[in-house]
Amino acid sequence: MTVPQSRRTPLTVLAGVGALVALAGCDSTGAATDAADGPIKIDASDTSCTVSTTTAAAGNLTFEIANKGTKVTEFYLYAEGDRIMGEVENIAPGLNRRLIVEVPDAGKYQTACKPGMAGNGIRGDFTVTGGVARQNDTNAQKAEATKSYATYVANNSAALETETAKFVDAVKAGKVDEAKSEYARTRVFYERIEPVAEKFGDLDPAIDAREADLEPGQQFTGFHRLEKDLWRSGLQPDSPQIADKLLTDVKDLVTKAKTLQLSALDLANGAKSLLDEVATGKITGEEETFSHTDLWDFQSNLDGSKNAIVALRPILQAKDPALVSTLDKEFANVQALLDKTRVGDGFKYYDQLSQDEIKTFASAVDALSEPLSKVAAVVAK
Numbered sequence: 410m411t412v413p414q415s416r417r418t419p420l421t422v423l424a425g426v427g428a429l430v431a432l433a434g435c436d437s438t439g440a441a442t443d444a445a446d447g448p449i450k451i452d453a454s455d456t457s458c459t460v461s462t463t464t465a466a467a468g469n470l471t472f473e474i475a476n477k478g479t480k481v482t483e484f485y486l487y488a489e490g491d492r493i494m495g496e497v498e499n500i501a502p503g504l505n506r507r508l509i510v511e512v513p514d515a516g517k518y519q520t521a522c523k524p525g526m527a528g529n530g531i532r533g534d535f536t537v538t539g540g541v542a543r544q545n546d547t548n549a550q551k552a553e554a555t556k557s558y559a560t561y562v563a564n565n566s567a568a569l570e571t572e573t574a575k576f577v578d579a580v581k582a583g584k585v586d587e588a589k590s591e592y593a594r595t596r597v598f599y600e601r602i603e604p605v606a607e608k609f610g611d612l613d614p615a616i617d618a619r620e621a622d623l624e625p626g627q628q629f630t631g632f633h634r635l636e637k638d639l640w641r642s643g644l645q646p647d648s649p650q651i652a653d654k655l656l657t658d659v660k661d662l663v664t665k666a667k668t669l670q671l672s673a674l675d676l677a678n679g680a681k682s683l684l685d686e687v688a689t690g691k692i693t694g695e696e697e698t699f700s701h702t703d704l705w706d707f708q709s710n711l712d713g714s715k716n717a718i719v720a721l722r723p724i725l726q727a728k729d730p731a732l733v734s735t736l737d738k739e740f741a742n743v744q745a746l747l748d749k750t751r752v753g754d755g756f757k758y759y760d761q762l763s764q765d766e767i768k769t770f771a772s773a774v775d776a777l778s779e780p781l782s783k784v785a786a787v788v789a790k
């Protein structure tokens with residue numbers, strides 16, 4: 410999961426995944442931008458978040474974030490009500506990252522840096538003026554792309570609701586083995602469309618927060634709380650309530666997803682953020698601490714990312730065919746590695762992977778992440 414408030418282990422301190430560190434910097438190379446005045450510069454330190462301009466005209470906004478502090482940081486652009494317009498996570502000290510966000514509507518927004526990747530962040534007001542015709546329907550290809558991806562989201566969210574209901578029933582009936590076998594299968598549909606859930610502030614943490622990422626005072630709910638009950642502590646007196654709440658939250662997500670208007674840039678950013686999820690959660694084994702079903706999530710994140718790229722393919726093919734070939738090759742490479750870990754209709758458990766396998770995964774994901782980080786700039790062109 411991605412929790413904006415999370416305290417995820419910075420990649421730099423994880424042994425054995427050194428190859429991933431480079432990933433955080435790979436957005437920084439001269440991507441083209443629509444903004445005539447060049448990118449909006451964000452200077453992030455441990456205590457400040459300086460924005461080079463606090464107003465911009467509606468359209469595609471490019472932010473360039475330089476982490477000059479000592480902590481891993483994140484950058485967010487929020488609309489009113491803390492709706493996430495765009496985000497970049499895991500910016501290691503000394504690195505630059507670029508974020509392109511489509512902001513079609515004038516209004517009041519907020520920028521935020523989150524040194525240490527915790528809390529509400531260092532906020533600043535940001536005003537968007539003017540207002541362009543919604544870009545997601547100005548261009549037929551983009552409209553086609555978002556329509557195709559919307560179908561993918563609809564199919565997966567419908568399956569998520571059905572599978573979650575089965576999982577929740579098993580938990581409430583105290584059928585531990587049945588619930589365990591439903592668990593990874595149910596999460597597939599969530600992990601495929603996770604960037605959609607992240608659009609709705611509190612829903613992603615409520616459904617998918619990991620225990621290690623909880624803020625002080627935050628209740629441990631959702632899939633991972635039930636994962637812990639099933640694999641570690643045994644079902645608890647409040648497990649049925651937690652299960653009910655999970656289903657309520659999933660239904661809420663499914664309802665909200667129906668009216669969500671995604672842009673082509675959302676697809677591009679989502680494809681990249683799904684790979685970041687793989688790099689920061691699944692390859693490190695941190696997502697599924699108790700069940701060790703990280704590779705099911707890995708495959709699902711990869712599928713979700715690939716589907717976003719598939720939807721964008723005609724646009725990318727027209728603008729940068731070489732990028733499409735690279736993406737095809739690197740997606741196939743990661744998939745081939747995953748296929749080697751298949752067992753029955755599932756995968757090896759994370760704790761059955763060798764250090765070599767983990768390292769190979771990390772560098773393959775890194776190699777895919779690099780071309781994926783260029784997609785947004787190509788789409789924005």
Ligand SMILES: [Cu+2]
Nearest residue numbers: 410411603617
């Ligand atoms: Cu997740």
